[in-house]
Amino acid sequence: MAQGEDEEGEEAEESEAGEAPVLPSGAELAAAYFRSWDNPTRHLPLLQDKALSAAWSAALASAPPGTFEGKTVLEVGCGVGLLSVMAAKAGAARVIAVDGSAGAADAARRVARANGLQDRITVVHGAIQDVDLPGVAPGGVDVILSNWMGPGLLGGGMLPGLAHAVETWLRPGGLVLPDTASLWAVGLEDREALQDAKKTWGSVAGVDMTAALAQVIQHPRLDAARRKAQLLTAPQQLAQWRTSELRTGAVVDPAIGAYARCPLRLVAEREDRMFGLMLYWDAAWTFGGALGPGDGKPAVRLSTGPTAPATHYKQLVINFPRSLLLAPGDVLAGELELRPGGTDPRDLEVALRLAQQGGGAAAGSGAVAPIVGTFRVPYDLA
Structure with a gap:
């Protein structure tokens, strides 16, 4: 009898070992991804990228008249808020900064406040597909900004979120930068x-x-x-x-x-x-x-x-x-x-x-x- 119990136990162990591993759900993967950006130091490589910062600075300085002045701007994946501040300084009347990382969103609010732009920059915590933009109707955004590019351009998976923002919030004829x-x-x-x-x-x-x-x-x-x-x-x-x-x-x-x-x-x-x-x-x-x-x-x-x-x-x-x-x-x-x-x-x-x-x-x-x-x-x- 003891031998039979051992055999059954061995069979049970083999059955359990043969089961496919339980993979995390899409929501769990998304939560882990956004948590990985909670520490502001994760954003340092991007912030310290002189070529990238120079390109954005040159682009905003070269913008045709009326691109930002008095306009509503959306930043998708705002991180700690650099581009949102740049857009506000370029004349945007209102900037909505969206990020799924709670830590990044909190840092972006602090950066906006430190630059005296808290009245024009609204930071929204959440994935762009899941949030509403306060005071903005669908099709009510004039310009979308995003550093969506990643390893091999598409690594990081930000393109679907950017597409949602374009399809939902951008007005006809609006701009997405880089375009x-x-x-x-x-x-x-x-x-x-x-x-x-x-x-x-x-x-x-x-x-x-x-x-x-x-x-x-x-x-x-x-x-x-x-x-x-x-x-x-x-x-x-x-x-x-x-x-x-x-x-x-x-x-x-x-x-x-x-x-x-x-x-x-x-x-x-x-x-x-x-x-x-x-x-x-x-x-x-x-x-x-x-x-x-x-x-x-x-x-x-x-x-x-x-x-x-x-x-x-x-x-x-x-x-x-x-x-x-x-x-x-x-x-x-x-x-x-x-x-x-x-x-x-x-x-x-x-x-x-x-x-x-x-x-x-x-x-x-x-x-x-x-x-x-x-x-x-x-x-x-x-």
Whole structure:
């Protein structure tokens, strides 16, 4: 009898061990995300980003007359309130600053008060999809501001919230700033970073840690190009978003379950080994096309590219499972799909299929198997 009880107990343990883990709900994931921003020090990298601050300052200084004066402005994901204060100082009659982090919202109120703008800046705590704007009717906002961009542009998952704000609160013909954002890819030679990783994951306190290296390398990372010679291909623009045209039902294409599916065609410019892709983005403040070529006043642009001034965003590096030997003119063709994370939609998943075409350095070695993989980019990747 005792033996039977033991066997039943073992079966019960096996059954419990075989059960799928209970995943957190969407509400729990959202709450954890917003709590992660409660400490104001989390906002420091953004606040200390000189290139980003300079772009916003230049944009507001270049705004056509009447853009902000007497207008109602909404900041989506206000953090500690920097852009809201800038908009009020640019002449906005009223600024509504919205953030889902209680700590950030409290800090934004304090910042508004410290700058003597508490009568014109109203801070609302809550996700933009869940809140009403005090004293503002739907379609009653003239300008929306947001630092929505994240790792790989779409990491952080702010685009659906921004789309809701545009669809619900922006008046016809209103502005969203920045008003365009483009994602780019370039082929990368990455020997130095891999050598550094091997040193880091070599011997630690006399313990051989190299067995973990393969897993470390397969995870995307934020990094900056160490030298221009690392860039093996001409850059390719993958996709562009016009923020004033965002709609909640189309941010994620229902036909493919992704933000975008992008044809990829990279052409090698010199002979070397390609270890992976580098993704980066550009944003532009054109004020609905009011600034740009031909009118004497250029649009304000911010690039996170490898040859642009450094930003805290850096570039997103995705290493391949193996390197590819390229010669000048070799073509890497395929597609790259960008989709919300499977467990947490604020993460970004990058699904890649890339095949080497042409002879070049690979000639005579037979067919080269394509690079295929899906890479998860956590929203808090730093």
